[in-house]
Amino acid sequence: MSQAYALPAPTGPFRQMPLERAGSVAVDFTSVGIGETLATATRWPDHSHAVHELLWNDAGASTLRVGRRTWTVTPAIGLWMPAGTVHSAVSPAGTRYRATYFTPDADRSLGLSGTGMRGETSPPAPPGAVPEAPPGALPQTPSSVRITVLVRELLDRLGSTTLKASSRELTEAMVLDVLAPSPHQFLVHEPTAGLLQPIVAAVLADPADARSLGDWSRQLRVSERTITRAFQTETGLGFARWVGSVRVQRATTLLADGEPLEDIAEAMGYRSASAFGAAFRKLTGTTPSSLRH
Incomplete structure (x- = not known):
């Protein structure tokens, strides 16, 4: 697993992270998950990832900001953050956040097309998005997603250390296949x-x-x-x-x-x-x- 996506050590309420372009860091996974319970209110200033990020919480509510738009992430509504999108985040003490990272070409490598969140027309890229993101069928702008019981169980399964390679690939494909936009979102556009x-x-x-x-x-x-x-x-x-x-x-x-x-x-x-x-x-x-x- 790339060091860039290892769970950051609890270093206090301020977590500085790098700005990465989509696909700019070589990784040896299709997906990888992290999670942490925050002992203190924590802030991540502007940063971006070379991979897609699916965020949701087991407990508490976090806010993520892209340009002048702010989303709230909860246990029921997560956020798909496309690779290369510059964003910041704030979480209060006691939040249990979760994140699963997917490579920019995860849908193609898993043989998916035209289902779930794919095949939809994306709105114009928001302010703060890093340009030249590689084209793909997965959403290229931040999108609120439903964290259903099925999605949560599949994501939990990906966290198993004993999952066989073939089972892992099938589970990854199922996550991307069933992941769907939320009809409601906790979004404020200033x-x-x-x-x-x-x-x-x-x-x-x-x-x-x-x-x-x-x-x-x-x-x-x-x-x-x-x-x-x-x-x-x-x-x-x-x-x-x-x-x-x-x-x-x-x-x-x-x-x-x-x-x-x-x-x-x-x-x-x-x-x-x-x-x-x-x-x-x-x-x-x-x-x-x-x-x-």
């Missing part, structure tokens, strides 16, 4: 438009900020339609759904930390735990309690 910066700064500083679209329209002296169009152009969401995405992402970390539901609802600006739960389900397709550990 818009860059100057008009929206007062809104973005206010909501990120305090997700409970109760100012409505009409309030911001009057404060910024522009029409509600202008604000809505600016949000749609950059994030694909309207004002209310963008605010909701910020609240859900922030709440996800608090849920993983075990904060009381009533306290989280209040901190996110909802009048009750039931109102928060309803909004959470609408945006994510799951219940807040499903993210407890």
Whole structure:
């Protein structure tokens, strides 16, 4: 196994890692997995891997950032990070993170095509992506994926030290075959438009900020339609759904930390735990309690 992908020694809350281009490091595996329970809150500054990375958690919630987009990784929703994509990460104390690395040509070497996450049209590469990534059928942009019971069991099987080569290859093929995009994702895209910066700064500083679209329209002296169009152009969401995405992402970390539901609802600006739960389900397709550990 390449030293670059050995489990890093617990060196404290700051983990410096290299910037690697896709396929730039020779490895002697098709896939390899790592995992760690963090004793302290930990930060990985900008780095990139020569191989694809599939991330998920056994416990807790981590956040990963690519450019101005931030994903939250949980036990139920993981993240596919393509080889060569520059990203940073933060995990709170107590998080049990998992990662499985796949070589850039894993799907071709395993004889796969047109199933699972393959064969889909990828959106334009996000800011921070290292250019000249080799073409392949696996997603070339970060993608939220469902960590189902089957996917988890297959990934756990890959961690066995007694797995025969033929069984390992079959298991790797099954993982990539059944891996599917999540219909919901804990993603916040921070818009860059100057008009929206007062809104973005206010909501990120305090997700409970109760100012409505009409309030911001009057404060910024522009029409509600202008604000809505600016949000749609950059994030694909309207004002209310963008605010909701910020609240859900922030709440996800608090849920993983075990904060009381009533306290989280209040901190996110909802009048009750039931109102928060309803909004959470609408945006994510799951219940807040499903993210407890």
